[in-house]
Amino acid sequence: MTSERDHVALRPEQATIPPGHSWNRLPVIGAVCALLGAVGCAILGPANPKQFFFSWLVSFMFFLSLAVGALFFVLIQYATQGGWGIVVRRIGETTFATIPVMAALFIPVLLGLHDLYEWSHAEAVASDALLQWKAPYLNVPFFLIRAALYFGCWSFIALLYYRHSRGQDATGDPAVSARLRRFAGPAIIVLALTQTFASVDWIMSLTPHWYSTMFGVYFFAGAFVGFIALLSVVAVAMRQAGLLDTVISPEHLHDIGKLLFAFMVFWTYIAFCQFFLIWYANLPEETIWYRARMEGSWMTVSLLLMAGHFVAPFFYLMGRTVKRKGATLAIGGAWLLAMHFVDLYWQIMPTLHPEGVRPSVLDVAAFLVVGGCFVTATGWLMRRQALVPLRDPRLEESLAFENV
């Protein structure tokens, strides 16, 4: 038994960032970006707090959705006992390990509660029958309790999986995988419920009169596409940087590309169904949300999403060669990552600027802060850990993986 456990498919030095490698500087680069962004926010924010809070919410939701998407990616692999993706699982684990950082980055949203959410104003609720009806759910104390619950659940699941996976690197105990597998099913249910309600609380309630029963799954679809897009970019970047270039093969890139294509189509399916049913039924309380996005320059963004989040990547990612070559896959991934940001911007910003698209320097500054913190956290973790779960019982299966 001991000799079996001591067997390593991959030596640790093949799966760590070597000293002096440029990726060791990621935490510093992230910190510099965050600092620049913070200076920008501090200078421009006080003059226009509403713009700052909305810009912050967009960037916060963007990086949070990547972490939540990563959590689902890893949980579903445990639940299905997936073998192919072990070599890229640590990228997912590193991404969702940032969730406690995301909880800290949520504080500005709480500070801007009154600037963001109409239902938090007592006088607005007092003069509005519909908001009164919704007040038992949409009120500040319950909002705070729910937010604490979401971050509590996500942090618990994320740290549990991250710690045990890291622990297995040292012990090589296959029972860890079995325990995490048993826990994955219930964890997926908790994740599905919390991210549904989180998207309702943080994005849908920006337009408190409006509702869509598909909004939770719409957020999930976007989040998962976002994470797979990030995964494709990071996996290719790692290979280019000489990290894991012998570990992650075109076979793995091919599977990442297939997931990216499939969930990009799933996002389209959900996004269109949500629009289609509301458009067809034509009920005023439902159509207001789309009406705001079909007028003026917001209609241009709507068309950009149709063309850029579906039509163009649909034909681009369809072929086999595109998915198997690093450079072409990374272009598709980077493009969809940008489109995921546009999608969230399009969901959130029309509440602030119903008159049309108004890009702001604060959008960039907030993105730099949240993104800088994200890069710092993930870069710091990557320096301290193996880039692959070294002793996972299915690592060899993943290393030898081939598409048939």
Place this chain on the structure above:
Amino acid sequence: MPFDPLRSLSAMPLVNRLPTGPYYGILAEFATPADLYHACERVRDAGFTKWDAHTPFPVHGLEGAMGIRRSPLPWIVLGMGLTGAALGFGMQWWVHADAYPLVISGKPYLAWPAYIPITFELGVLFAALGAVFGMLGLNRLPMHYHPLFRSKVFERVTDDAFFISIESWDPRFDASATGKLLESLGARSVELLET
């Protein structure tokens, strides 16, 4: 079977025409999947193009050992899918906006979102039909008779024997030299089959 577009076109599925000649080809039997795999590599490297391997179960990596090129089926499926989607959209456009313009639930005549479900369904239907019938056509199926069935040993292809058949219209085919090549690759038996 290595794909040859000309042969596929000339041999339409319902016609079932096989090129004529005194022999259909040579059939060689191998004892194990490994023997077959290595023999396939050698037949591939010898430059044969019109030949096939027959096994009772899928042998992993055999398509690489045989040097099979990728099937053109995805292009057929894409073409059919786009045709179906265009047909579905165009049909509704013509009916609702041109031939029988009726106001339905206050929507414009050309209410494109309402056309999407049918467009999608027809696209999927045509793509699926393209996949099934394209596959049958490229494999020249249904084929009710094949010269390989003349061979008595070939009956064990669904049981425990592994075969290579090289067809006589392959440019490199030579009844005696090809037979010797297969024997040298470890064939348990080599058989010349009539057309």
